[in-house]
Amino acid sequence: MRSNDRLCLCTIMPLLVLMVGAVQALAAAPGQGDCTGPDADRTIASCTSLLQQSGQLSPRVKVAALNHRGVAYVRNRDYDRAIADYDAALQIAPNHASTYNFRGIAYRLKGDHDRAIADYSQAIRLNPNYGLACGNRAFA
Secondary structure (H helix, E strand, O other): OHHHOOOOOOHHHHHHHHHHHHHHHHHHOOOOOOHHHHHHHHHHHHHHHHHHOOHHOHHHHHHHHHHHHHHHHOOOOOOHHHHHHHHHHHHHHOHHHHHHHHHHHHHHHOOHHHHHHHHHHHHHHHOOOHHHHHHHHHHH
16 A cells, blocks of 8 residues: 555544534534534535535535535545535635645545645645644645
8 A cells, every 4th residue: 555545643633623613514504414423424425415405505514514525535535526525615615725725635645746735835825824734735
């Protein structure tokens, strides 16, 4: 197994820590189910179900659900789907530094270090005090 194929605690923990704000947004959403849960497959199913109600959801909840589902896809090593969710979240909230960091993680794990560094750099431009993005950029 190549090093960029492994999911380690150093990758998952920053994702989980960053999701705290998203959990708060989703907690108020009706029918959020397991969209914030620890099981990746249940998270994907629940977030997908929630996103199907997109006309009833605030932009903040949509971004949170897309980010949660993206993290679950990363945990399942489905990096292309994760990146697609992060792309969709950035269409809604183009200045969301955490989403750039999330997408950078997916790109790094996929082996695309140049795109990962670009995303981490954008996250840092948006939030110069974003220590996780700085560390991720150095790691990439």
